[in-house]
Amino acid sequence: MTTGTGVAQAADNLPPKQPLVQDLETGYKACATGDERTYVAEPPVLGAVLHDPEEDNHPSEANMVKGEFEAWWTDAEGVEQRLTHTTFATLSGGSQRWHMREGSVPPNTVISWRVRANDGEATSPWSSEGDGTVCEFVYDDENPEKATISSPEYPENVFWVDGVGVYGHFTMDSPSDDVVSYTYGFIGGPYGTVRPERPGGPATIPFLPLDSGPESLTVRAIDRAGRSSGQSTYDFYVKSGRAPVAHWPLADAKGATSADAEAGTDAVAGSGVTFGAPAPAGTKLTATATLDGSSHGYLTPDAPAVADPRKSFAVSAWARPAETGRNMTVAGQDTGESAAFALGLDARGESPDWSFSVGGATVSGGAPESGEWAHLLGVYDAETGKAQLYVNGHETGTRAEAEPAAIAGAFQIGRVRDGNGYHDRWHGELGGVRVHDRVVVPDEVAKLAHREPSLRGHWSLETAPDGASPDESGGAPLKLGPGATIYRVPDGSCEWWLDPDCTPPPQPLVGDGHLALDGKTGHAIAEGPVVDTSDSFTISAVVQLADREPERPMTVLSLPGEHTDAFKVRYQPEQHAWQLVMPHKDERGAPETVVARFARADGRDGIGHRVAVVYDDATDQVKLYVDGQTGADATADLSNGWRASGPLQIGRARTGDGWGEYLHGDVDEVRAFAGALPDRRIP
Structure with missing residues (x-):
């Protein structure tokens, strides 16, 4: 209330609110x-x-x-x-x-x-x-009892059970009726938690073995109070993955009218198939087949390769298209008057893609190029219900939900059934067609797609008789130009380890000698491009700069075309880094992809740096390595490398109408490979 003077009086106390x-x-x-x-x-x-x-x-x-x-x-x-x-x-x-x-x-x-x-x-x-x-x-003051574990596909402690790429189903149960979840883990994963449909009930999880050998599953039962049982362990032993159910190398003799099957049934060849084509380099294939794209360019065993398309399967092949402007089929299988699945090339978008279609779903990706080999593998995983596509060993596209047909018709190579006839016929080379009745796991995919790099040159730079340092692999020597010499420890040098007054001479970078370049005209060349820079390649060297504070860029490796270099590896003093520069065309002023890796110039104080450039045409990626390390700043996408035409250059690069960026320093152990070396094998 309020008094006559207007002063407020205390109101009555209100009770607290009811807790919600x-x-x-x-x-x-x-x-x-x-x-x-x-x-x-x-x-x-x-x-x-x-x-x-x-x-x-x-x-x-x-x-x-x-x-x-x-x-x-x-x-x-x-x-x-x-x-x-x-x-x-x-x-x-x-x-x-x-x-x-x-x-x-x-x-x-x-x-x-x-x-x-x-x-x-x-x-x-x-x-x-x-x-x-x-x-x-x-x-709840009691822990639940331990879980029991069972699997029909992988019984406990049985040597050995099928196998990599074949799902197992593991059921965990507990005598305690208040268990609401089970935590589990396999060696190396996966790890997770699964809940039974009712408290105390069983729960089942799928597991796809990715490696052969001993495997173990550990499980704990968790009750409603969050209490854990003791750990249950289930040991089982996984065999290697089953061999393909069908395999046609397509390396048959010229004039053959059918393809011998290493597994499955021989495939009859149409008259548009010619055997004896070249195989992709670096693979185990010795030859392939050419299909002319006509109605006669096909092969078929006239029988299914996949017995039941509703179960897990995989189909793969090496493919080199002669064109990319139309849809073409590598391999597939009939189901009535249509296709149960098809692996091939899809040209319906803005740019062509590799594709895998199964049960109304299509996964696409990659970048087909005319005249270029690619390894393709499509997988249907019945456990997940999804289709996957791998191109050159790498998963591409987005996994798609699929509903495969139940009818298994004849397997087809080079064509696909659509309506009353066959369409999308293959024009180009095919080889190594395989069909598996299981999931092919990523490590297996990588092995199937692997192309072993081949050594095209190794110059140890120990000697240079008649001004040329020999290639230890038997190829063209490195010819030394003016200002280039082979350094070796001088004869008669004092034995510094015995004489304390002796000043030890500089040691070669590697072995008994190295190439010394004067920074003015010094260089060396190997006739021929040595490697095809439009395809995957690796080139490396050991290099040491003579100056601690170089005043200009200096190139250690380059491969020229007519107007510029297909690539060059140089030291850029402004960034204190080694750079890889790759112009997009053989034109002056063409756009460039440049990646870099930080490294201080050592001024001949140390053991030098190991630099390497790797171009992987399968992944359209280029990397620069310095001392075996790369990184985000030293990696870039490069979709189309172009082929250099000039000789391999050591110590200089194209500049304008002539040569420049001469290296002042030392170079040793130059190696060139056709193919992309993996990280672990970078020299």
């Missing part, structure tokens, strides 16, 4: 009752957020309130037991907690609780009154 059920917690879990009640592994912390009205006679931030908790249960004799707890007063809106002590409540008994707020003068209604409800929990 949504503001209550049992063991930091939401308040629940009945079948949803909380199970805890130890006497819990009960929590509540309590409020005093803002209309009380002092500012709301000064309102103090405490909680009055009450818990009760019925004991074994049927007698109700109660516990109470009152907290210290804290600010309105704060959390009040009751830390229940060990032994305060019995285990395996339904405990009910509620709370009300007290501001020192009045109390709120109980949280259970009106629209509220009690909270319930059960204190």
